[in-house]
Amino acid sequence: MIPEIGHLALWFALAFAILASWIPLWGAYKQDLLSLSFAKPFALAQFFFVAVAFICLTWAFERNDFTVAYVANHSNTLLPSRYKFSAVWGGHEGSILLWCLILTGWSAAVAVNSRHLPIDLIARVLSVLGMINVGFLLFILLTSNPFDRLLPNFPLEGRDLNPLLQDFGLIVHPPILYMGYVGFSVAFAFAVAGLLSGNLDATWARWLRPWTLAAWSFLTLGIALGSWWAYYELGWGGWWFWDPVENASFMPWLAGTALLHSLSATEKRGVFKAWTLLLAVSAFSLSLLGTFLVRSGVLTSVHAFANDPERGLFILIFLMIVIGGSLTLFALRAHKISSSAQYEAVSRESGILFNNVLLVALTLVVLVGTLFPLVADVMEWGKFSIGAPYFNTIFVPVGLVLLTIIGVGPVLRWKKDKPYRLLQTLRVPAAVSVLIGLSIPFVLNKTHPLALVSSVIAAWVIVTTLIEMKRQITHGRHWVAGFAKLPLSLQGMAWAHMGVAVTVLGITFTSLYSEERTVRVVPGDELTLAGYHIQYHLTQSVAGPNFWAEQAHLTVRRQDETVSQLYPERRFYYSQQNPMTEAAIDAGLMRDIYVALGEPLATEGDDLPRAVRVQYKPMVRWIWLGGLMMAIGGGLCIADKRYRAKRYVQRPKVTGASLSS
Amino acid sequence: MNPKRKQRLISVIAIVVGVSLAAAILLYALRQNINLFFTPSQIISGEAPLGTTIRVGGLVKADSVIHPQEGVAMRFVVTDNVGEVTVSYSGLLPDLFREGQGVVAIGVLNAEKKLIASEVLAKHDETYMPPEVYEAMKASAEDSTIKQP
Numbered sequence: 001m002i003p004e005i006g007h008l009a010l011w012f013a014l015a016f017a018i019l020a021s022w023i024p025l026w027g028a029y030k031q032d033l034l035s036l037s038f039a040k041p042f043a044l045a046q047f048f049f050v051a052v053a054f055i056c057l058t059w060a061f062e063r064n065d066f067t068v069a070y071v072a073n074h075s076n077t078l079l080p081s082r083y084k085f086s087a088v089w090g091g092h093e094g095s096i097l098l099w100c101l102i103l104t105g106w107s108a109a110v111a112v113n114s115r116h117l118p119i120d121l122i123a124r125v126l127s128v129l130g131m132i133n134v135g136f137l138l139f140i141l142l143t144s145n146p147f148d149r150l151l152p153n154f155p156l157e158g159r160d161l162n163p164l165l166q167d168f169g170l171i172v173h174p175p176i177l178y179m180g181y182v183g184f185s186v187a188f189a190f191a192v193a194g195l196l197s198g199n200l201d202a203t204w205a206r207w208l209r210p211w212t213l214a215a216w217s218f219l220t221l222g223i224a225l226g227s228w229w230a231y232y233e234l235g236w237g238g239w240w241f242w243d244p245v246e247n248a249s250f251m252p253w254l255a256g257t258a259l260l261h262s263l264s265a266t267e268k269r270g271v272f273k274a275w276t277l278l279l280a281v282s283a284f285s286l287s288l289l290g291t292f293l294v295r296s297g298v299l300t301s302v303h304a305f306a307n308d309p310e311r312g313l314f315i316l317i318f319l320m321i322v323i324g325g326s327l328t329l330f331a332l333r334a335h336k337i338s339s340s341a342q343y344e345a346v347s348r349e350s351g352i353l354f355n356n357v358l359l360v361a362l363t364l365v366v367l368v369g370t371l372f373p374l375v376a377d378v379m380e381w382g383k384f385s386i387g388a389p390y391f392n393t394i395f396v397p398v399g400l401v402l403l404t405i406i407g408v409g410p411v412l413r414w415k416k417d418k419p420y421r422l423l424q425t426l427r428v429p430a431a432v433s434v435l436i437g438l439s440i441p442f443v444l445n446k447t448h449p450l451a452l453v454s455s456v457i458a459a460w461v462i463v464t465t466l467i468e469m470k471r472q473i474t475h476g477r478h479w480v481a482g483f484a485k486l487p488l489s490l491q492g493m494a495w496a497h498m499g500v501a502v503t504v505l506g507i508t509f510t511s512l513y514s515e516e517r518t519v520r521v522v523p524g525d526e527l528t529l530a531g532y533h534i535q536y537h538l539t540q541s542v543a544g545p546n547f548w549a550e551q552a553h554l555t556v557r558r559q560d561e562t563v564s565q566l567y568p569e570r571r572f573y574y575s576q577q578n579p580m581t582e583a584a585i586d587a588g589l590m591r592d593i594y595v596a597l598g599e600p601l602a603t604e605g606d607d608l609p610r611a612v613r614v615q616y617k618p619m620v621r622w623i624w625l626g627g628l629m630m631a632i633g634g635g636l637c638i639a640d641k642r643y644r645a646k647r648y649v650q651r652p653k654v655t656g657a658s659l660s661s
Numbered sequence: 662m663n664p665k666r667k668q669r670l671i672s673v674i675a676i677v678v679g680v681s682l683a684a685a686i687l688l689y690a691l692r693q694n695i696n697l698f699f700t701p702s703q704i705i706s707g708e709a710p711l712g713t714t715i716r717v718g719g720l721v722k723a724d725s726v727i728h729p730q731e732g733v734a735m736r737f738v739v740t741d742n743v744g745e746v747t748v749s750y751s752g753l754l755p756d757l758f759r760e761g762q763g764v765v766a767i768g769v770l771n772a773e774k775k776l777i778a779s780e781v782l783a784k785h786d787e788t789y790m791p792p793e794v795y796e797a798m799k800a801s802a803e804d805s806t807i808k809q810p
Contacts, residue, residue: 196804235753342664342668343668344664344667344669345671350671350675353671353675354675357675357676357679358679360679361679361680361682361683364683364687365683365687365690365728368687368691372691376780382697382698383697383698383718384695384696384697384698385695385696385698386691386695386696387696389690390690390691390695391690393686393689393690394686394687394690397686399685411720427745442772448768457707518751518752519730519733520731520732520733576758578757578759579756580756581753581756596753598733598753598754601729601733608748611733611753613752613753
């Protein structure tokens with residue numbers, strides 16, 4: 001009964017989404033107050049019904065209702081309860097439902113927090129969000145219904161959730177990543193609404209900024225969590241594989257980062273308006289493209305798409321409508337949007353422009369690298385694979401240039417700056433950062449040329465950011481008073497920029513100085529890796545709730561001092577045939593020791609020799625620490641009081657010249 | 662030049678420089694880093710280049726996995742039921758690696774047409790094999806039926 005309620009709730013949500021996608025829009029066109037006032041209740045109703053469906057599906061999981069096909073395929077009576085909860089989004093149907101839940105959640109949040117926005121603008125925004133929701137609900141109901149039943153021959157036991165996904169990481173990573181992915185739909189809807197009304201003043205940009213910041217912060221956190229999960233769960237010790245699935249989330253991140261910066265210029269100076277719109281449309285389009293890539297099956301093979309044509313084709317058509325429609329609208333209306341303000345070649349605006357050009361170039365690089373093998377396969381040019389070297393060749397130099405201008409950007413003045421003043425301001429920080437940047441690698445005894453370059457540039461970002469903060473704080477005041485007066489958005493920017501530097505340091509040192517050895521061991525064997533002595537004791541069997549495991553015991557020592565005891569496992573889940581590697585990690589700020597257990601290297605006898613892979617990963621935690629700092633920075637910016645102040649906000653106006661054109 | 666034009670000029674120059682730079686680096690990186698996929702029979706017939714990184718896909722031949730007496734450099738044979746290639750690999754095998762199942766090995770062919778693998782992938786579940794392997798095997802099966810009427 002409960003699954004039927006969930007199914008019905010989805011139809012109700014669809015009905016409200018269809019109503020929401022035209023009534024308020026029509027109201028904005030006709031300046032009809034009654035139709036406009038429906039926008040918010042419709043948004044809330046969509047959220048309510050999708051939430052009901054989501055709760056019903058969760059209930060089916062917790063109650064082991066294997067008559068529901070989706071539950072039977074992704075759960076098991078032995079599955080621990082917390083994983084039954086995360087199993088809700090462990091498969092295709094459930095993750096699209098999560099997508100929908102988050103989309104309606106964002107719409108509801110916009111509806112609730114928009115009292116001070118012009119009612120016609122918010123009606124258009126909610127209409128556009130409603131249209132997107134119609135697409136996704138139709139997709140669920142027509143091709144991917146999670147409530148489909150297996151009656152009358154339902155299984156008594158479920159097939160279990162993929163063991164890789166039975167992990168804390170899967171509980172938190174997908175919802176947070178989706179919050180980011182889908183969050184760009186708000187920026188998209190604001191852009192389309194802006195294009196429809198032709199009214200893009202500073203208020204518009206100021207309203208869009210916190211929403212974009214929120215989506216970006218979630219996406220940053222989601223990507224960092226995903227990278228961390230892959231690192232400890234996949235057993236290879238890699239933290240980024242340039243896998244198409246990862247690229248799918250990285251492209252909206254790059255475009256979203258460009259959007260944030262361009263928005264700041266649009267808000268402060270009224271420049272780059274059309275460009276900002278285009279970025280807002282692109283960021284969400286790339287999110288949709290990512291969803292298409294991940295959900296249609298084209299990544300396993302372009303032919304997997306043909307095996308399940310309904311789903312792939314549906315998303316592809318939806319993608320073309322959304323991207324094609326919004327770009328057409330952009331082409332028709334963009335000329336009406338003029339940026340009146342002017343700026344000189346040396347100015348904050350130019351800095352932001354440069355930042356945007358690089359970020360967009362990087363987005364295109366990822367796009368080409370991700371789509372080229374698919375296109376080549378469809379066109380029958382051959383089966384190519386584009387691996388990490390392609391991306392690294394481009395990201396290392398362009399990334400370092402981008403990092404260098406992070407140090408300059410915040411110091412630059414809006415509109416017009418003097419090159420001479422700039423040189424004078426940056427002379428000292430440049431000297432200091434070269435000094436610090438060069439000394440750190442020598443202290444750590446890691447002096448690869450790239451490590452030197454990257455340390456200097458990272459130090460440059462941190463030093464210039466701190467000096468700029470100091471200048472803002474001590475601007476003729478005592479520093480305590482100054483710090484209290486420092487706008488949160490400036491603090492947030494400082495956190496985010498320094499976060500980038502921290503991540504880059506982590507990436508540099510991990511990539512250059514990781515050490516790895518795969519060795520054959522019998523009990524008592526000891527090996528040395530990067531100054532650590534690692535002794536293998538034994539392997540024994542242990543039991544878990546829904547698996548049994550071979551568990552090895554190793555001791556890590558350094559200079560006769562025991563650092564840690566590690567217990568890597570190879571797990572055998574009762575419901576699956578293949579083993580799963582569960583690495584053991586001794587984590588630290590400056591280095592990780594990472595041990596993975598391999599198969600026995602002989603079949604007979606006691607104390608079988610085994611393969612173990614031991615890795616030394618310096619500063620790998622910095623990669624995620626930097627991501628966390630960026631997300632915190634985004635959060636601080638949102639909390640800035642200027643986004644709450646009402647004096648900036650125009651009175652709601654229903655009648656007047658700004659209404660449609 | 663009036664400021665408006667100057668500003669537009671800056672934008673245009675920035676975009677042109679950025680795009681051409683990106684395109685140049687892109688082409689360079691693509692040329693250096695594309696790996697081609699080969700089947701064991703293509704390797705035997707000499708279609709695959711020696712000394713550059715390639716990918717080889719097929720099934721792990723039954724009973725072909727040889728663990729060494731010492732060290733961890735193991736060997737196995739990849740087959741597409743027509744040709745066979747010996748792969749040597751020092752490292753932990755992926756969890757999904759099994760005899761009789763599909764794999765993709767990434768590495769360099771040496772003079773004896775033996776693949777020195779740097780990475781072995783087995784991204785599939787038990788019910789199907791990697792799509793490339795499936796198609797490669799289908800293609801070589803068709804070839805062999807034509808050759809042997």
